[in-house]
Amino acid sequence: MEEAIEILQNGSYAKVLGGGHSLVPALKLRLNAPETLVDVTRIESLKGIAIEDGTLVIGAANTHHEIATSADVHNTLSFLAKGASAIGDVQVRNKGTIGGSIAHADPSADWPALLLAADASIVIQGADGTKTVAAQDFFTGFFSTILEESDIITQIRIPIPPEGTKSTYQKFVQPASRFAIVGCAAVKEPSGATRVAFAGVSDYAFRDEAVESASSSGASAEEAASKAAEGVSIMSDHYASEDYRKHLAKVYARRALVEVS
Amino acid sequence: MSNKYIGKAVKRVEDKRFITGKGKYTDDMILPGQTYAYIIRSPYAHAKIKSIDISQALTAEGVVAVFTGDDIAQSGINGVPAGWQVNFKNGDIMKEPPHPLLVGTGSTVKHVGDAVAVVIAESKEIAADAAELVEIDYEVFDAVVNPADAVKDGAPLVHESAPNNIAFDWEIGNPKAEVDEAIANSHHVTSLEFVNQRMVPNPIEPRSAIGLYEPSSDRYTLYTSTQNPHLIRLLMCAFVLGIPEHKVRVVGPDVGGGFGSKIFHYTEEALVTWCSKQIERPVKWTSERSEAFITDAHGRDHVTHAEMGFDKDGNVTALRIKTFANLGAYLSTFAPAVPTYLHGTLLQGLYTTPKIHLDMTCAFTHTNAVDAYRGAGRPEATYLLERLMDLAAHEMGVDPVELRLKNFIPPFDGVNQPGYQTQVALQYDSGNYHEVLRRGVAMLGYEEFRKAQAEAAQSNKLLGVGFSTYIEACGIAPSAVVGALGARAGLYEVGQVRVQPTGKVSVYTGAHSHGQGHETTFAQVVADKLGIPLEDVEIHHGDTETVAFGMGTYGSRSLAVGGSAIVKSLEKIIEKGAKIAAHKLEANVDDLTFADGKYTVNGTDKSVAFGDVALTAYVPHNYPAGLEPGLDFSSFYDPANFTYPYGCHIAVVEVDKETGKVSLKRFIAVDDVGNVINPMIVDGQIHGGLAQGIGQALLEGAIFDENGQLINGSYMDYCMPRADDLPMFELDRTETPCPHNPLGVKGAGEAGCIGSTPAVVNAVLDALWSGGFGHVKDILMPTTPERVWRAMNS
Known part of the structure; x- marks a missing residue:
């Protein structure tokens, strides 16, 4: 880790390689030309999935496949496993990592929404030591996060919710890339408290507070979902225009809420 | 004739090499002294090239040469023509502006991906890096992409020589007035406006070509991922580069799919061939996937x-x-x-x-x-x-x-x-x-x-x-028919069957396999017709030096036309074999039956195996008078x-x-x-x-x-x-x-x-x-x- 951070700090243009499914194509297309690549996926301290004092701890270099098939994840927060297994295809899941995905912060990636709904924290090691940031504060915009050039994500820490909590991830895929056109992650605790987050809808993943508060205060799935994706900028492309995407967000919010109710 | 293989789900003999990664594709080849070409392509759909400056790229380390359209034009090369001529309704010949290998200074690029210059270097990476040093100044114009819009008055013109962007108009069927009347008199008319959208073929292997010029013999070899090696040679030699055809060999080795998109003679094939002559070293170009999207025919x-x-x-x-x-x-x-x-x-x-x-x-x-x-x-x-x-x-x-x-x-x-x-x-x-x-x-x-x-x-x-x-x-297709319809080539096929002295059989077909399984299907036909084991038959294709001629694979033609050519040759083999067998059996040819790999005198148990006949054909010590030695026939089959x-x-x-x-x-x-x-x-x-x-x-x-x-x-x-x-x-x-x-x-x-x-x-x-x-x-x-x-x- 120390060596990796040192390389990132030493002044040459360096990028962290965390699986490479976004960075390597960018290199091949000559869209990016770092002088140094720092492959962190074999750093032992970034591997491993464990439960520590009511918290699920996922090392940043775990592949999507490792998370999708982890018994600890299945037993505590199964929707994360479901979400991980919906990423890309087998080859992508075998190489891509959770740390790489959230550092890249593709607006259509699944992990940001999943981690927002899970109320996760992200542990970052950098020049000034280690810090822990709530997922809510981590994503700051279109492909952007609070990460500094020399930061490396080390862990994702997720509080294990109370017994009886229900969670799901509902994804409407872009058929070519298999990224989310709309991904809706929902967690409902026995108290009724609900967290709902979207991938693919806006510039970056976000928690939909209008849906959350309606659902938390007992509104039906239909009623709560009707409030989805209001007041946010909505992406548009040749697979889904703005109004269609907004419609899908409501449909998928309802489907997710029905499943966790 | 036997019935051991035809109609059976014989496993594909070529699959072993393909699924174990042992296929040999054009990009797998590394020739001694090989160089790598990077083609600089227009980022604009319609633009005039005001200037090209290659000076910086030329001095980059590892760069062998840089060529532009001006160099090509100075060689007197016009570009690649079409293979079919269709006339306007009024009889005028279609508009056929040639497709230049590289668009020169002062000319206009006509689509995103149109080739403007080529950088040749010691490695692919050096060539790509040096390409970024080539400075091209474009004047960008409006473009038109939809065919119904393109023909409207005032649409941006692709070619000055084609008013309203019309290459040709055409009609077929009954007289228009009769059809109009029949529609008008119909009880119900169903009417539909629709688009049959544009498709990208996307074979898994991107196109690749290596040009090799050998000064010692003044000969060229072009390795290319094609469905159609002989036609590529004909078009490139006779209509593009003006090289005598007997001085050129075209090889289409293992090819990873085509779906039509590798039938055609592409400018890159002529370009690497031309470049190899200029620098007297082999030149390889392999399309990147993004490049394929904008240069393969859709x-x-x-x-x-x-x-x-x-x-x-x-x-x-x-x-x-x-x-x-x-x-x-x-x-x-x-x-x-x-x-x-x-x-x-x-x-x-x-x-x-x-x-x-x-x-x-x-x-x-x-x-x-x-x-x-x-x-x-x-x-x-x-x-x-x-x-x-x-x-x-x-x-x-x-x-x-x-x-x-x-x-x-x-x-x-x-x-x-x-x-x-x-x-x-x-x-x-x-x-x-x-x-x-x-x-x-x-x-x-x-x-x-x-x-x-x-x-x-x-x-x-x-x-x-x-x-x-x-x-x-x-x-x-029937050559006479397609000729009347404007094809500039015949569409027969060639099949040569060479029985080796040991009775093993080499077959040379002008059809080209790039996923179709010819090495299996054709061998099944040959093995059954001759009554020999499948393993005794090998199918060769894709090389103009070994296959006499051919028109390639497309239009679901390989077995119907190419297979029929092979059958014609097999018939000649069996007929000649019968003469040799009759001599060996001291019988009359008319009294022989050929079945299950042997000639038998009807009504007797006297027979001679096909392998013995083959050996006799090549060791003709005791042989029918007046009969040529050997057992090797080639046939052209032109379908009816x-x-x-x-x-x-x-x-x-x-x-x-x-x-x-x-x-x-x-x-x-x-x-x-x-x-x-x-x-x-x-x-x-x-x-x-x-x-x-x-x-x-x-x-x-x-x-x-x-x-x-x-x-x-x-x-x-x-x-x-x-x-x-x-x-x-x-x-x-x-x-x-x-x-x-x-x-x-x-x-x-x-x-x-x-x-x-x-x-x-x-x-x-x-x-x-x-x-x-x-x-x-x-x-x-x-x-x-x-x-x-x-x-x-x-």
């Missing part, structure tokens, strides 16, 4: 208005069509033939339509070339007819199956009954069209389906069924007619009413490809074709913006069908032998792709109709969720 791209008339009993009275076809910026090898002779001639379909007229306008646009893509013109014809059929049935309130059965051409075998003469020039060989539809409908369980559909109509998941029955003209595979495809889809997402639940295909040599390979060809046809209906399609930029030029955006997009296919077949070739085969390469697309789109519409959206007449392909959702919410 397929389809028609904008059509079609009308089908019916009498009060539901009989088709007439078909009237106006289509604008996009040819791209330059005429690719087959491009003029695809929307015309491979399309207009199929508009009879399986129906007895008495009056047909197609008015076709072929337009240049600021896009890369459009040419043959699996099915080539015939899928467009089938799409048109079958969409009209299901829509007409819906509009008239009749059953789409009944409507087809009522209008089908009656069964005919082409032997006892004559072939069927269409209104659009072709004569069908044989067929029983009712039978494939009846079988398909039985497999579907039509009544039960309609019940399930009625129940589903009350839910959020609508069910729909779509029908498609098709015919294709394959086994391309096209072949006409046909079939019935049925799709069942589920449509999510909330999202518009279409899920393909079932796909039934009953095809008749004539006699079947290897049922497993035929099934595989059908499967692959279905995936591509379904891909067009549901997932694929090139999207150009108004500036001529391909906005989905990667696999992140252009959706190729994957296994999980498809259900398990339900296949059946009938076998109606082709009456005019010795194997009775019709061809299976394109069938799946030709029939399937309209079946899927019809099913989507049927689902919508069942759910109360009866007003929806069309949904653009691919029928993406948003398009289907919009159709329901419009």
